[in-house]
Amino acid sequence: MTAIISRVLTSAALLLWGTVLTWFYFSGKVQSYLHPTFQIYTAISGILLVLMASIVLIFGFPECCNEENCVHTHGKLTAGRIFALFILVVPLFVAATVSPDQFGGTTVTNRGVIDNIAQLPGAKKTQLAQMAYTEPPLPGEDTTSKQAQTPPEAGDAYLQKNGKGQIVLQTIDLLYAADEPSMRKDFGGKEIEIIGQYMPAKVKNPTGKNFNLIRLYVMCCAADARPVAVTIEAPKAEKLTEMSWVKVTGKVTFQHQGDRFTPIVVANSVTPCDAPEDKFLY
Amino acid sequence: MIAAAWFNFNFNDFCYAFMSILLEGIPFMLLGTILSGLIDQFLPARFMAKILPKNPVAAIFLSGALGMIFPMCECGIVPVIRRLISKGLPVSCAMAYMLAVPIVNPIVAVSTYMAFRGQGAMEMMTLRLIVGYIVAVLAAFVINRIPIRHVLRPELLAQIQKKPTNNSEIAVDALGMPKSPTLGKGSMITRLGGALGVAVNDFLDVCFYFVIGASVAAVFNTGVNQDFLAPLANNPPLATVSLMGLAAILSLCSTSDAFIAATLINFPAVAKLAFLTFGPMMDLKLIFIYSAAFKKRFVLGLAIGLFVVIAIICMRLSFLQL
Numbered sequence: 001m002t003a004i005i006s007r008v009l010t011s012a013a014l015l016l017w018g019t020v021l022t023w024f025y026f027s028g029k030v031q032s033y034l035h036p037t038f039q040i041y042t043a044i045s046g047i048l049l050v051l052m053a054s055i056v057l058i059f060g061f062p063e064c065c066n067e068e069n070c071v072h073t074h075g076k077l078t079a080g081r082i083f084a085l086f087i088l089v090v091p092l093f094v095a096a097t098v099s100p101d102q103f104g105g106t107t108v109t110n111r112g113v114i115d116n117i118a119q120l121p122g123a124k125k126t127q128l129a130q131m132a133y134t135e136p137p138l139p140g141e142d143t144t145s146k147q148a149q150t151p152p153e154a155g156d157a158y159l160q161k162n163g164k165g166q167i168v169l170q171t172i173d174l175l176y177a178a179d180e181p182s183m184r185k186d187f188g189g190k191e192i193e194i195i196g197q198y199m200p201a202k203v204k205n206p207t208g209k210n211f212n213l214i215r216l217y218v219m220c221c222a223a224d225a226r227p228v229a230v231t232i233e234a235p236k237a238e239k240l241t242e243m244s245w246v247k248v249t250g251k252v253t254f255q256h257q258g259d260r261f262t263p264i265v266v267a268n269s270v271t272p273c274d275a276p277e278d279k280f281l282y
Numbered sequence: 283m284i285a286a287a288w289f290n291f292n293f294n295d296f297c298y299a300f301m302s303i304l305l306e307g308i309p310f311m312l313l314g315t316i317l318s319g320l321i322d323q324f325l326p327a328r329f330m331a332k333i334l335p336k337n338p339v340a341a342i343f344l345s346g347a348l349g350m351i352f353p354m355c356e357c358g359i360v361p362v363i364r365r366l367i368s369k370g371l372p373v374s375c376a377m378a379y380m381l382a383v384p385i386v387n388p389i390v391a392v393s394t395y396m397a398f399r400g401q402g403a404m405e406m407m408t409l410r411l412i413v414g415y416i417v418a419v420l421a422a423f424v425i426n427r428i429p430i431r432h433v434l435r436p437e438l439l440a441q442i443q444k445k446p447t448n449n450s451e452i453a454v455d456a457l458g459m460p461k462s463p464t465l466g467k468g469s470m471i472t473r474l475g476g477a478l479g480v481a482v483n484d485f486l487d488v489c490f491y492f493v494i495g496a497s498v499a500a501v502f503n504t505g506v507n508q509d510f511l512a513p514l515a516n517n518p519p520l521a522t523v524s525l526m527g528l529a530a531i532l533s534l535c536s537t538s539d540a541f542i543a544a545t546l547i548n549f550p551a552v553a554k555l556a557f558l559t560f561g562p563m564m565d566l567k568l569i570f571i572y573s574a575a576f577k578k579r580f581v582l583g584l585a586i587g588l589f590v591v592i593a594i595i596c597m598r599l600s601f602l603q604l
Binding site: 010013014017021024030033034038041042044045048049052055056059084087088091092094095096098099100101102103104106107109110111112219220221222223224226 | 290291292293294295297298299300301302303304305306308309310312316475478481482485486487489490493494497499500503504505506507508509532533534535537538541542
């Protein structure tokens with residue numbers, strides 16, 4: 001009887017793990033946790049664990065390690081086994097249920113914000129990288145329509161713009177721009193639209209209207225996320241929830257602070273918005 | 283200046299970090315346990331002993347470099363190591379492979395190089411591989427002189443010391459090398475079933491420690507205010523020791539830790555090297571995972587030993603002025 005109970009409990013533990021992994025993948029939740037490279041492994045592991053759970057439930061514990069040398073507990077329902085199953089099941093269940101799929105302000109404050117691109121080696125330029133390299137047209141390619149849309153500035157051809165003609169940027173783009181004289185010239189005074197997460201500015205905020213616009217930069221998973229921030233000078237003091245998503249439109253300025261330039265967006269509007277499909281920067 | 287507490291805990295953030303560590307690590311752990319099952323059923327006993335040089339010194343040196351051919355991450359290596367030990371790999375060689383493989387492998391070499399572009403990438407990558415290899419091999423030589431009863435968990439020790447029933451040799455030789463064949467018998471289906479049995483049981487065994495390790499890592503990963511480490515950056519010995527502590531707390535994957543280390547621009551390069559060498563060999567998560575195969579006292583001793591040796595080596599390297 002205990003062997004059957006143990007078999008069912010073990011199978012249930014494997015099934016829970018498999019279900020959580022497959023659920024996170026197929027519901028898209030995994031995008032809030034892992035770099036795209038690692039996401040598919042979650043689905044594969046989840047499916048394998050569900051298969052393993054089914055086999056154990058239907059056929060019992062297969063013989064392993066050769067009987068004489070085996071150290072596994074198999075069907076024995078010991079106190080240690082029950083405790084192990086508890087540890088395997090309860091924390092996973094609680095965390096999967098409670099996890100808000102994003103960090104709150106506490107962790108971002110603990111990690112400290114990055115407002116200087118030199119603190120973020122390995123970061124890839126997003127749109128600015130495309131600006132820096134102009135793809136030559138393919139032989140025979142019709143460039144007429146492209147030219148018709150191209151504003152006078154060469155770089156603008158590769159910048160995404162919203163319906164109002166404002167350049168759509170990421171926080172990391174502005175950090176790169178601050179470090180490059182030619183990009184500072186290109187962006188300085190331009191109208192932009194930028195989306196990120198709201199965090200109150202606890203320093204360099206004499207008027208009380210400034211806040212940090214955060215995006216998390218991720219290498220592998222959320223546990224290694226680094227908050228990349230741009231200072232926003234809002235028209236009025238905002239009372240928003242920490243790490244809530246906001247869309248900011250305004251003008252880019254670069255202020256000389258110490259031995260470097262810092263990007264500051266003088267905002268025209270700050271409006272709450274939905275989280276983008278991809279919450280992280282990679 | 284706002285004075286912040288060194289520790290601020292938020293349960294939701296903890297759950298989020300805990301889940302992300304699990305989601306990233308479990309696939310690799312599952313891969314390790316499946317490999318463990320296949321090794322158990324399909325790798326002939328003493329196969330590893332046969333392919334390694336007979337000379338124990340040469341065997342340890344070679345084991346430390348096996349990661350360049352058989353790369354594994356630190357999360358998945360323990361079930362594989364446990365199985366290889368039971369299949370005849372000497373404990374010292376297993377230790378050299380286990381400690382070196384998260385660092386001495388091509389994936390980590392490339393990620394380190396990419397992360398440190400513009401900051402002496404080639405030097406950092408080369409030093410990381412060399413120091414990682416040297417430390418792993420040194421640890422293996424020390425472990426080679428320790429009786430394996432002080433190293434392995436009793437059940438694993440019993441498994442490799444069990445007297446064989448089929449007229450083979452005495453169970454363990456001077457290197458802790460078992461001589462009992464444990465190869466699976468029967469049809470392919472039976473052996474695949476056996477491999478599955480091993481994989482399921484190994485997964486549950488190691489996952490138990492991984493869950494505990496991931497929760498401890500998530501508490502520190504989200505709760506510790508990292509600004510408190512910054513003032514240590516100007517003192518090389520303190521910087522080295524504090525970054526090693528940070529590596530243990532953050533419990534990062536060795537394929538990504540270089541990208542974090544590269545952002546610590548205020549810290550000297552030797553401190554980053556210590557971070558990159560110590561973290562993949564020993565962190566909060568690994569302390570628990572190692573306990574699936576090794577005695578707790580041994581794991582604690584190993585942690586202290588690695589900490590001291592890596593700190594000394596990295597501090598001695600400060601003359602390189604990287």
